[in-house]
Amino acid sequence: MATEVRVPTLGESVSEATVATWFKKPGDAVAVDEMLCELETDKVTVEVPSPVAGILAEIVAPEGGTVGPDALLAQIDETGAAAAPRDATTGAAQPATDETADRGMPKMAGKTVDVMVPTLGESVTEATVATWFKKVGDAVAQDEMLCELETDKVSVEVPSPVAGVLAEILAEEGATVDAKARLAIITEGAAGGSTGGAGPGDAPVSDPDKRLEQADMVNSPGAGPEQLTPRSDIEDAPSAKRAMAESGVSRDQLQGSGRDGRVMKEDVARGAAAPTPAATPAPAPRAPSSAEDSHREERVRMTRLRATIARRLKDAQNTAAILTTYNEVDMSGIMELRSAYKDQFEKKHRVKLGFMSFFVKACCHALKEVPEVNAEIDGGDIVYKNFVHMGVAVGTPNGLVVPVVRDADQLSFADIEKQIAELGLRARDGKLTMADMQGGSFTISNGGVYGSLMSSPILNPPQSGILGMHKIQDRPVVVGGQIVIRPMMYLALSYDHRIVDGKGAVTFLVRVKEALEDPRRLLMDL
Structure with missing residues (x-):
């Protein structure tokens, strides 16, 4: 079945385009969305992708030709059999050669x-x-x-x-x-092709970088893979050649902005407008134009995960009345307790005793006294949670994710450490499931692992509270009228002021501070 390739939408008031370059020739295999050719208009350069996978059967509009909107550019055979190439002069079909017959998709x-x-x-x-x-x-x-x-x-x-x-x-x-x-x-x-590289009859390469690499290499007759040499016959756009001839601009005065350094029509216009350099000492460098800057930029499509993070955080700012209260905690008590028992703890429970289990326990303790921090707004209702599903923010190469430790208020220190370690590992490996990240009622975010000294965390909707941990840093503090050096950490509680009053937020943070500075309070529920 033949599929037509037509000129795409060129833009308002643009009535024609010039076919600048064909990246494929009749008989070549093409993949869906693989670039077939490049068109030039008075304003922009337009790439034409293949609408289907198959064989480029016929090129109707050759390089240098002028085409209008929706004009026929080429025909693609979806069945994988190339049409007989046409004579450039008469348009008559020519017999297919062995070379063009072998260029189809692999037969399996x-x-x-x-x-x-x-x-x-x-x-x-x-x-x-x-x-x-x-x-x-x-x-x-x-x-x-x-x-x-x-x-x-x-x-x-x-x-x-x-x-x-x-x-x-x-x-x-x-x-x-x-x-x-x-x-x-x-x-x-079926048996796959060799891994040593694709030949003319191999399947189309789907990776854009490899397509470009293959397109830029030519092989002399009989040459082996080691004799591949860079292509040096890059043609400038036909419209650029005409513009150079009309304006008298030399090719070596121009820097091409097209594919592989190809000179485009707009490059000639810029070159013609630029003043001729004088023989006197060079003037101070001018600021680069936006077109020149574009060659030093990289545009990467936002991932769905990153787009979702952006949308949810912005929704939280637009919806909740976010306020942050701060305090600081002396970490001496936890550090001494951890130092005394960490070896026995790891030997018995086969997991390291970290700081996170203390913070989770301290927050669970404080949430019992200030339940509105563990609640959420649902329309005109406030939903109070009689459980604590603790979200623990984890940074990954793809973005921030928040897996949930369920019923954290009922878990031991060892169970909390084991779950956090497992969830963190799965997050970094991209193995988290949807269930792992749903249903959290409160979140802890530890910016201290990256060196953050102070921050205002953003709520994780629909939750009404999030605790920010920060870097532990030795600082001078006054204890019993004496200045001493203690390992201190700033704490930040961001909360939704629509349902959490300032008194409740401050009380919550004070209770967390008290539990961390004297961990024995957690054992006695004080």
């Missing part, structure tokens, strides 16, 4: 198996394809990771259901898929 026999989106979790309806670890034509083992998906809250790895060859990728990187979508097709039991 065997049962085909669909790779589906795995279970994403309750209330999650879609995900974004973040990374493909394999490309079309690669051999895969059963349960080998094929790709990684991102949802609003977690990353999900997709394993191969069978052993075979990745025959087709249906959802490219960056695509949004629903919970029941097909991601790829695997030919079960």
Whole structure:
């Protein structure tokens, strides 16, 4: 089945474009969204992606041609068989050569198996394809990771259901898929191509960097892989050539802004407008234009997780009346207790005794006295929680996540340390599930691990309170009328002033301070 490739929307008041460069030629295999050609208008450069996977059967508009909106550019054969190339002069079809016949998709026999989106979790309806670890034509083992998906809250790895060859990728990187979508097709039991690099007949490369790398390399007849040399025949845009001829601007005066340094029409306009350098000493450097700055920028699409974090934090600021109260705690008592018992604790419970279990216990103790800090607003109601599901903020390479230690008020020090260690490890490995991060009633965030001395944490909606821990630092303090050096930490409680009054917030923080400075109070419920 032939699919037409047409000129995309060029923008308001733009009536035509020039075909600047074709990145593919008839007979080449193309992947979905792989760049086919580049168009130039008076204002912008437009890349034209392939709408389907298949073989580029025919180029209708050659380089240098002028085309209007929605004009036919090319034909793609989705069946994988290339159409006979046409004679450039007569337009008549020419017999296919062995070379063009062999450029199709790899032929593989065997049962085909669909790779589906795995279970994403309750209330999650879609995900974004973040990374493909394999490309079309690669051999895969059963349960080998094929790709990684991102949802609003977690990353999900997709394993191969069978052993075979990745025959087709249906959802490219960056695509949004629903919970029941097909991601790829695997030919079960087939043998994959060699890992030594793709040849002319291999499957299309899905990674943009590798496509560019392959496009920029040419192989002389009979040359082996070690004889690949960089391409040196980069053509400037046809419209740029005409503009150079009309304006008298020399090619060596210009710096190309197009792909691979190709000179575009707007580069010529900038060069023509620039004053001719004088033979006198060079003037002071001018500020770079926005076009020049763009070459030193990197634009990366925001991940779904990062976008969700941004939206939720901004929603918290827009909705809650966030206020922060501060205090400081002398950590001597906890440090002495930990030093005295840490070896016995680890030997018995097979987990290290850290500071987090003390803070979790201290907060659970304070929340009993000030329950509104553990509550949330639901419409016109205040929902008080007779339990503590403690969220513990964890920084990961993909962003901040908040796994939940459930019923923390009923757990021992050892149980809390074990759960925090396990959740932290799973967070860093991207293995957290939706259930791990739902239902928290209060949150602790430890900016001190990064060296933060003081901060105002933002609420984790719909919660009404969050405690910020900070760096432990030796500071001079007055104890019994004497100046002494103590390990001190600033504490910050951000709270929703709509349901938590200042008195309650201060009382909560004072109770946390008292419990941390004298951990024996936790044992006696004081």
